[in-house]
Amino acid sequence: MVETLSFTDNFNFSKYVSQVEDFDPILYIGYVCAVNGLEVLSKGPCAKIGEICTIKLTDGKTLLSEVVGLEDSVVKLTVYGLTDGIEVGCEVVASGKPLQVPVGWGLLGRTIDATGKPCDGLGELVPEAYYPAVKSAPDAMTKKEIDRRITTGVRVIDSMLTVGKGQRLGIFAGSGVGKSTLLSMIARNTDADINVIGLIGERGREVLDFIDRDLGEEGMRRSVVVVAKGDEPAICRLRAAQVCTAVAEYFRDQGKDVMLMMDNVTRFAKAQREISLSSGEVPAQRGYTPSVFDSIPKLLERTGTNDRGTITAFYAVLVDGDDMNEPIADTVRGVLDGHVVLSRKLAMEYHYPAIDVLQSISRLSKRVTGKMTQKAVGKVRELMAVYQNNAQMINAGIYTKGSSVQIDEAIDKHDEIEAFLKQEEDERCPMADTLDRLKALTGIDISEEEYEERPAIKKNAAVSTQAAALGQAVDTSVPDVE
Ligand SMILES: Nc1ncnc2c1ncn2[C@@H]1O[C@H](COP(=O)(O)OP(=O)(O)O)[C@@H](O)[C@H]1O
Numbered sequence: 001m002v003e004t005l006s007f008t009d010n011f012n013f014s015k016y017v018s019q020v021e022d023f024d025p026i027l028y029i030g031y032v033c034a035v036n037g038l039e040v041l042s043k044g045p046c047a048k049i050g051e052i053c054t055i056k057l058t059d060g061k062t063l064l065s066e067v068v069g070l071e072d073s074v075v076k077l078t079v080y081g082l083t084d085g086i087e088v089g090c091e092v093v094a095s096g097k098p099l100q101v102p103v104g105w106g107l108l109g110r111t112i113d114a115t116g117k118p119c120d121g122l123g124e125l126v127p128e129a130y131y132p133a134v135k136s137a138p139d140a141m142t143k144k145e146i147d148r149r150i151t152t153g154v155r156v157i158d159s160m161l162t163v164g165k166g167q168r169l170g171i172f173a174g175s176g177v178g179k180s181t182l183l184s185m186i187a188r189n190t191d192a193d194i195n196v197i198g199l200i201g202e203r204g205r206e207v208l209d210f211i212d213r214d215l216g217e218e219g220m221r222r223s224v225v226v227v228a229k230g231d232e233p234a235i236c237r238l239r240a241a242q243v244c245t246a247v248a249e250y251f252r253d254q255g256k257d258v259m260l261m262m263d264n265v266t267r268f269a270k271a272q273r274e275i276s277l278s279s280g281e282v283p284a285q286r287g288y289t290p291s292v293f294d295s296i297p298k299l300l301e302r303t304g305t306n307d308r309g310t311i312t313a314f315y316a317v318l319v320d321g322d323d324m325n326e327p328i329a330d331t332v333r334g335v336l337d338g339h340v341v342l343s344r345k346l347a348m349e350y351h352y353p354a355i356d357v358l359q360s361i362s363r364l365s366k367r368v369t370g371k372m373t374q375k376a377v378g379k380v381r382e383l384m385a386v387y388q389n390n391a392q393m394i395n396a397g398i399y400t401k402g403s404s405v406q407i408d409e410a411i412d413k414h415d416e417i418e419a420f421l422k423q424e425e426d427e428r429c430p431m432a433d434t435l436d437r438l439k440a441l442t443g444i445d446i447s448e449e450e451y452e453e454r455p456a457i458k459k460n461a462a463v464s465t466q467a468a469a470l471g472q473a474v475d476t477s478v479p480d481v482e
């Protein structure tokens, strides 16, 4: 008797069946009829806004483009790269889909561009799945609560601005104040499982420096870098921000704690403005079009927690002339759960990381820190504020010791606090060391329990149990004081 192989019994065909179901056997083709700068007009194909089309050049090469406008049978396309080589009559083939990002574990240690193609010369990627670049935020009802602390490895953040796993913060700074250095310190030292770093609109030199020098081999090993340089078309800069978010979403769906860092959101906003202006939108606030203010929350709301994992995110924002109220900074600040302000004055004094603690806030820090830690942080903030308010008097030598117990203490502790806040680029600082130093600095006894990842004691646990019984969601966090 011949035994039949029954491998079909335990073979999962669903992946292939769904591919066949998604497949449209008809090719929708159009032909280029005009090229104006970066914009290509084509007669057909039948396509939707945001759909990816391939332009076939006469030399056999292909270019990726995206539909940005439609008028009768004319399709307006923008090319992901240079328009060199495009002729009237070139074939334009519609893909039927918006931009898809190849994702998988193979991305670790790699650098990809805005279309998900590797650009590090390390060979092809074998994707495990494709994720849409543009997606809506996870359902608010299924999001997990933020109750675990993340270690960034930057002492001043871990102590004074403690961040939760799944929290989203902005880093507000002018150029050259230390954003890239700070982000690379976080990438090398965080206890997150994976880093996803989006370099949006940086110069080529800055990108190389960041990857080779700042991130280094050690940081790169567990990172994915998505790059769209400043000289690439606006569509690349716009999509790269969404592509790096999609990559982070993939790892979050695998149940991981992801650290997303985007440098920077201002260039994403400017790319959105460029595209919307060229498609006829009218500018509103300070030259920015309304779609800019619509696209920022849509991008930023995608990170955070979902039902499986977390994406903690740091979004750098360029503040020209240190103007914190310019519209992009203002919009970003309104969406996020905290802001870290970098100060040029501190950088000039060689106080690095140049974080202005009193101007910065982490809105969720109380959910992920214990009572005594909060007390210690409060004490340091208070001493810093007292010193700052009386700095002129102290520096001018007008203040006489003994006039105020509080000012005396602020002066006594000043140097120690400064030393605590400063950190060399290559200095490692695990969470336990940060808390040990905070304990020594303030003399407040931080108990062992508060060294854990989930140190916050739920004050109103009883209320939450009651609410759960009634099927209601209740915010169990200790109220934040701002
Ligand atoms: N932690 C640090 N320690 C020492 N120098 C620093 C530190 N952070 C920044 N710098 C100095 O500031 C310069 C600019 O920093 P960078 O991170 O490139 O700024 P940005 O990304 O904001 O333009 C660096 O070349 C370096 O000299």
Ligand SMILES: [Mg+2]
Binding pocket: 179, 180, 181, 206, 263
């Ligand atoms: Mg930089």
